Amino acid sequence: MKISVIGTGYVGLVTGTCLAETGNEVVCVDIDKDKVKKMQGGEVPIYEPHLEVIFERNIKANRLKFTTSLEEGLEHGEIIFLALPTPEDEDGSADLKYILGVSDDIGKLISEYKVIVDKSTVPVGTAEKVRATIEKNANCDFDVVSNPEFLREGFAVDDFLKPERIVVGSSSVRAIELMNKLYKPFVRSGNPIIVMDEKSAELTKYAANSFLAAKITFMNEIANYCEKVGADVDKVRRGMGTDSRIGKRFLFPGIGYGGSCFPKDVKALHKSGKEANYDFQILESVIKVNQSQKTILFPKIEQHFDSNLKDKSFAIWGLAFKPETDDIREAPSLYMIDKLLEKGAHIKTFDPEAMDNVKRKFGDKIEFANSMYEALEGVDALIICTEWSIFRTPNFSKLRDKMNGNVIFDGRNLYDLEDIEKENLSYYSIGRENIKI
Ligand code: NAD
Helix, strand or coil: CEEEEECCCHHHHHHHHHHHHCCCEEEEECCCHHHHHHHHCCCCCCCCCCHHHHHHHHHHCCCEEEECCHHHHHHHCCEEEECCCCCECCCCCECCHHHHHHHHHHHHHCCCCEEEEECCCCCCCHHHHHHHHHHCCCCCCEEEEECCCCCCCCCHHHHHHCCCCEEEECCCHHHHHHHHHHHHHHHCCCCCEEEECHHHHHHHHHHHHHHHHHHHHHHHHHHHHHHHHCCCHHHHHHHHHCCCCCCCCCCCCCCCCCCCCHHHHHHHHHHHHHHCCCCCHHHHHHHHHHHHHCCCCHHHHHHHCCCCCCCCEEEEECCCCCCCCCCCCCCHHHHHHHHHHHCCCEEEEECCCCHHHHHHHHHHHCEECCCCCHHHCCCCEEEECCCCHHHCCCCHHHHHHHCCCCEEEECCCCCCHHHHHHHCCEEECCCCCCECC
């Protein structure tokens, strides 16, 4: 099939590449000229495991092409995916200017039947707005489908190729048939393509993300309470997670959720509720608790250093909002860096993939190390912000040798307390007993 994807970020590029992998001819459109040039030259502009191999394979096979011309993209595809940003607007709602701007152009440019598929995360009612915007100028038939994306950064290729479910929101038999045909190779193991109306599809994505954000936040509150009463959140988590109604995943406490999705999506659903005269009280709490969770380690740091952080030096391991991505949008590490800089501390960071993005934000206000151990040289403390696998089993004697101080503040509970007790280090984590030497 002939497919076009408008917007080649984490979602658009993975969508385009994976659809090419199943034999479709794909044209990806982006307004970012540098990005398009890189991709035309065979370079993957983001870090996403397993993407490079299939990206290269499909470019070689001539099934995957890149352009800055929307016109070219629209001429090529029968199915046009919109994978455009829907960032948080000033009032917390989802800003639809990219989606509706491109929809306006689509109306002017199409001259034969197209299916416009909204893959971006958008509020209920957006498909109607997209349809109305295209209709203003279009002089041919078209359908609008809501097809929210559930991939996770870091697992995006696997998630796209083997989705747990595909949600298709449409009332057009013709569009649904095309979507079923396109997605058939991805659901051979029997996972469902769930067809529903556009509004329900749009809400499904917000409901899923908000539920997961609430699950993490609930666990963060349990962890905070554990610290007050001397319980151990690791044990509580194990005890809870074995209940199949609860499940083991998303029960790990930490320094808050970040990323390009949960923070803005929870706020957007909360705001949409208000617009519909519904007060999502649970989401209001989730937003509030997560905000304070991002800096939950900070009072422990201040207390440990008797409120004097001026000229203290800190290594930060992990900058990405989660492992296996270079995405730093709303990453808890950024809040930690801001707080430490405010207090006059020095910071040396290391992240396997996200340092370039953080350099663009902080420049030479902080240092960037070439390895996790280099970041430790001469520092007073180590702070862990992202649970990359390489941080899980460090060489503790090397760590102690490199550091000037002897304390770890672990925002991701990477180490078992029994193990760390033997390492002659002070250790502060989330929802567990502090170890002080
Ligand atoms: P992104 O910011 O990584 O990428 C968006 C791309 O769109 C950029 O390359 C940008 O240059 C391009 N763009 C902007 N305006 C354009 C225009 N007028 N024409 C062509 N290209 C244009 O965004 P993303 O993370 O891929 O997210 C896209 C959407 O998917 C959002 O609604 C997001 O909420 C949703 N989503 C994201 C994820 C995720 O894990 N990142 C998962 C599921 C859903």
